[in-house]
Amino acid sequence: MTFGFFLFILINGLSQGMVLFIVASGLSLVFGVLRVINFAHGSLYMIGAFLAFSLSTLLPAGSMLSFLVLLLLVPPAIALIGLGLEIPLFRRIYKKEHLLQLLLTYAVLLILDDACRLIWGGDIRNVARPEVLAGSIEFFGMFLPSYNVFILIIGPIIALGLWYLLYRTRVGNLIRAAVSHPEMVGALGVNVSRVMTGTFMLGCWLAGFGGVLMSALANIDLSIGMEKIIECFAVVVIGGLGSIGGALLSSLILGLGVSLIQLPLSRAAIVFPYFAMALILIIRPWGLFGKPER
Amino acid sequence: MNDTQKAKTNWIMGAAVILALFILPFVLARLGKTGEFWIWVTTEMIIMALFATSLNLVLGFGGMVSFGHAAFFGVGAYTVALLMKKAGVNLIVALIAAPCLAAVAAAIIGWFCVRLIGLYFAILTLAFGQLLYMIVFQWYTFTGGDDGIHGIPKPEFLGPINYYFMCLIIFLICFLVMRMIVNSSFGLSIRIIRENLDRAKFIGINVRRYQLINFIVAGFFAGIAGGLFTELNRFAQTEFLHWSRSGDAIFACLVGGMYSIIGPAIGSTVLIFLHIFLQQLHQSLVEIWALILGFILLGVVLFAPEGLVGLFQKVTKKSET
Numbered sequence: 001m002t003f004g005f006f007l008f009i010l011i012n013g014l015s016q017g018m019v020l021f022i023v024a025s026g027l028s029l030v031f032g033v034l035r036v037i038n039f040a041h042g043s044l045y046m047i048g049a050f051l052a053f054s055l056s057t058l059l060p061a062g063s064m065l066s067f068l069v070l071l072l073l074v075p076p077a078i079a080l081i082g083l084g085l086e087i088p089l090f091r092r093i094y095k096k097e098h099l100l101q102l103l104l105t106y107a108v109l110l111i112l113d114d115a116c117r118l119i120w121g122g123d124i125r126n127v128a129r130p131e132v133l134a135g136s137i138e139f140f141g142m143f144l145p146s147y148n149v150f151i152l153i154i155g156p157i158i159a160l161g162l163w164y165l166l167y168r169t170r171v172g173n174l175i176r177a178a179v180s181h182p183e184m185v186g187a188l189g190v191n192v193s194r195v196m197t198g199t200f201m202l203g204c205w206l207a208g209f210g211g212v213l214m215s216a217l218a219n220i221d222l223s224i225g226m227e228k229i230i231e232c233f234a235v236v237v238i239g240g241l242g243s244i245g246g247a248l249l250s251s252l253i254l255g256l257g258v259s260l261i262q263l264p265l266s267r268a269a270i271v272f273p274y275f276a277m278a279l280i281l282i283i284r285p286w287g288l289f290g291k292p293e294r
Numbered sequence: 295m296n297d298t299q300k301a302k303t304n305w306i307m308g309a310a311v312i313l314a315l316f317i318l319p320f321v322l323a324r325l326g327k328t329g330e331f332w333i334w335v336t337t338e339m340i341i342m343a344l345f346a347t348s349l350n351l352v353l354g355f356g357g358m359v360s361f362g363h364a365a366f367f368g369v370g371a372y373t374v375a376l377l378m379k380k381a382g383v384n385l386i387v388a389l390i391a392a393p394c395l396a397a398v399a400a401a402i403i404g405w406f407c408v409r410l411i412g413l414y415f416a417i418l419t420l421a422f423g424q425l426l427y428m429i430v431f432q433w434y435t436f437t438g439g440d441d442g443i444h445g446i447p448k449p450e451f452l453g454p455i456n457y458y459f460m461c462l463i464i465f466l467i468c469f470l471v472m473r474m475i476v477n478s479s480f481g482l483s484i485r486i487i488r489e490n491l492d493r494a495k496f497i498g499i500n501v502r503r504y505q506l507i508n509f510i511v512a513g514f515f516a517g518i519a520g521g522l523f524t525e526l527n528r529f530a531q532t533e534f535l536h537w538s539r540s541g542d543a544i545f546a547c548l549v550g551g552m553y554s555i556i557g558p559a560i561g562s563t564v565l566i567f568l569h570i571f572l573q574q575l576h577q578s579l580v581e582i583w584a585l586i587l588g589f590i591l592l593g594v595v596l597f598a599p600e601g602l603v604g605l606f607q608k609v610t611k612k613s614e615t
Contacts, residue, residue, distance in 0.1 A: 037413060037417075089592070089596075092596060093595070093596075096599075098359065098412050098413055098416070099353070099357075099359050100595050100599055102359060102413075102416060103544065103548060103591060103595050104591075104592065104595045104596070106541065106591070107587075107588045107589075107591035107592045107595065108588070108592075109588075110584045110585065110587055110588035110591070111584075111585055111588035111589065111592075113584065114582055114584040114585040114588065115585065118582070118585075230420075230424070233417055233420070233421075234421075237414075237417055268432075270428060271425060271428045271429075271432075274421045274422075274424045274425045274428065275425065277417070277418075277421045278406070278418060278421040278422055278425065281406075281410060281414060281417065281418045281421070282406050282409065282418075285409070285410050285414050
């Protein structure tokens with residue numbers, strides 16, 4: 001195994017991990033504020049990827065501009081779908097028991113996945129990478145696929161943006177206050193349910209964004225939603241529910257781990273997320289960066 | 295209606311249903327080909343009712359959401375398949391071994407899982423269930439991977455009708471045993487853990503041990519269901535262990551009503567019947583089965599969280615007053 005090949009695996013694993021982080025941070029954010037684990041999050045990500053595909057067939061192929069249009073239009077569309085889910089459905093179950101919450105989001109998953117199948121069918125698809133990002137970049141004498149490098153740049157920007165939003169703006173203060181003391185925030189005259197809806201939409205926006213990035217990174221089909229939601233579970237469990245930094249670290253661990261294990265043991269790689277999740281739940285159930293609940 | 299009267303009507307209704315179930319195959323046998331199909335379907339309903347009822351020990355009475363219950367169904371299924379196909383063991387021995395091995399698997403997985411509660415428990419059971427699924431999926435030489443194991447031998451005496459009776463009797467025995475467990479002091483302790491974990495601890499209940507035992511018992515009965523299902527289909531495949539099968543059982547509990555012992559059996563039967571009914575109505579309806587199921591589930595979660603049994607109780611109560 002040459003060093004260049006090893007580096008390629010590394011870059012690939014890291015960029016898969018970055019996409020995973022973007023999607024999982026949405027799940028984690030929604031859990032942190034609404035205390036609901038959204039099973040349908042992976043489906044929203046999948047719809048994002050397929051929407052990007054459909055939209056890309058209408059736009060001129062290969063231009064950077066049309067890819068930017070995808071990144072600009074698709075995530076808000078997913079956020080709007082989120083709005084359509086939150087107000088009639090999710091809002092009714094915040095105070096109910098865990099089981100009913102899980103089952104409601106599971107029902108939404110079934111409906112969305114089937115709707116997706118009816119609309120787009122079972123074919124394998126992908127979005128053409130824009131020409132600027134289709135080649136490779138020379139880096140100390142090695143050639144790295146530029147789209148992966150692009151994702152590696154976008155990921156930290158999203159992470160920083162989220163951190164800035166949550167910890168340096170008034171909106172972020174409201175969101176964090178709504179997590180810890182919803183009644184108090186309400187008593188101070190803030191419309192808490194609007195904060196919750198907004199957070200849910202932001203989570204969906206992230207899922208859609210991850211979907212667009214993935215649609216040009218790898219092939220997409222009807223199984224990616226289910227695959228991603230399990231990986232996202234693994235990420236938020238390992239990183240600690242509600243922790244952005246933890247989500248970033250554990251996404252990168254998972255992305256790297258899967259692509260490194262894939263080399264010698266291609267079959268064992270898909271077991272890795274489950275294994276890592278089970279392991280962390282046994283030794284440190286609240287995750288690497290989370291806090292014990294009781 | 296007071297309580298003793300209620301219990302009496304329940305017993306009468308139960309006896310009537312059981313009697314009907316014993317007469318049913320003779321009626322169906324007269325219908326020729328469609329009758330044979332429906333005997334097969336009712337056998338499947340009975341087995342799935344057993345599976346759903348076993349899950350409900352954990353889910354409804356224990357208040358522990360398990361997404362990994364299919365693992366024990368699968369262990370039972372593969373035990374029967376492997377013992378009968380590769381070791382040439384007869385059906386009865388295989389059917390005794392199936393729940394025992396499933397209980398062992400439940401003991402190992404449960405030992406880890408009962409350390410966690412609520413959401414984390416749900417995710418960990420999901421993770422373990424999928425781990426087992428992946429192992430079976432990848433281990434071609436032993437489990438046949440995604441091809442599964444086909445051509446499981448069928449004992450001479452077991453025609454479809456005889457097999458139906460065998461499943462029915464096993465179901466009835468298991469059902470009565472589970473009913474006894476739920477109503478025993480053990481069952482009451484399990485329910486108090488569901489209602490108030492801290493209080494259960496304060497009054498001296500060893501919460502983890504009770505939950506673990508409950509988990510093992512549920513796994514045991516799921517193993518029986520898995521074994522019976524394998525013999526019915528005469529194959530075992532990885533899909534038996536997939537977590538969507540756990541999901542199906544959870545639906546059955548929810549739709550039927552998870553705070554009653556009979557609810558899951560009713561829910562599972564209704565769902566299977568609905569699936570086949572839609573199939574007969576129009577083929578295209580089956581293609582959107584997940585969509586239909588999703589909407590049913592939404593309706594139940596939002597408007598009738600106590601399921602069909604809860605609805606029935608509401609209706610009968612209204613007619614009294």
